[in-house]
């Protein structure tokens with residue numbers, strides 16, 4: 001795929017007021033996916049021809065669609081990938097305050113990335129990272145797995161402000177440290193290990209085995225238990241609102 005760094009398009013970042021035809025909306029999702037591919041490759045600016053090619057549409061169609069969003073293109077002038085990505089996300093109603101990056105694209109990470117329920121609750125999954133060359137570049141939902149070696153740059157580019165750790169315990173502390181140095185202050189960890197975080201960082205741990213053990217404890221005592229909504233520390237259980 002070719003792309004050419006050129007001057008950025010003038011995009012406003014505001015959702016268009018008018019209702020878009022559903023065919024255009026469908027193509028916007030294709031452009032979004034293509035732009036995510038450029039992000040995965042570390043490409044910051046792209047020509048309309050390259051974006052059209054990556055999306056499987058003609059340049060004329062692409063420019064017409066984007067002009068409906070207020071992103072007027074001039075032939076030969078490029079788009080700033082991140083800017084256009086955000087503009088399209090806003091147009092599609094995908095812009096949320098919380099932008100979640102999932103570190104670890106194994107069974108759990110992929111399942112979380114595919115789960116549509118986060119989006120409707122205001123959590124946009126913006127990146128899925130892994131270190132395995134066999135996994136990097138794979139498409140999962142509308143994301144492409146990116147190389148965790150570039151974690152800081154990916155977090156910066158995607159403006160991730162929340163991280164989910166879905167990787168082995170042995171790799172978790174280092175990944176956690178890097179996530180924090182990338183500016184993230186809210187971390188949800190599935191890793192089966194104790195993590196140290198500095199003051200000012202919120203770390204929540206999900207441990208299904210612990211939850212099952214607590215269930216087993218109540219069951220063997222013949223307790224109905226009910227829905228406590230608390231974990232073993234008397235804190236709200238993972239998944240319940242704090």
Ligand SMILES: NC(=O)c1ccc[n+]([C@@H]2O[C@H](COP(=O)([O-])OP(=O)(O)OC[C@H]3O[C@@H](n4cnc5c(N)ncnc54)[C@H](O)[C@@H]3O)[C@@H](O)[C@H]2O)c1
Nearest residue numbers: 104106107108130131132148166167168171190206207208
């Ligand atoms: N808390 C829970 O309830 C719960 C439930 C299931 C799994 N887990 C834990 O979640 C983690 C993931 O489980 P899984 O089944 O998806 O495992 P998995 O082996 O399928 O996936 C782990 C992925 O992490 C990647 N990885 C390793 N080091 C990395 C790094 N430094 N940066 C980014 N990616 C890295 C691996 O390449 C792999 O793709 C495990 O630690 C597992 O024990 C917790």
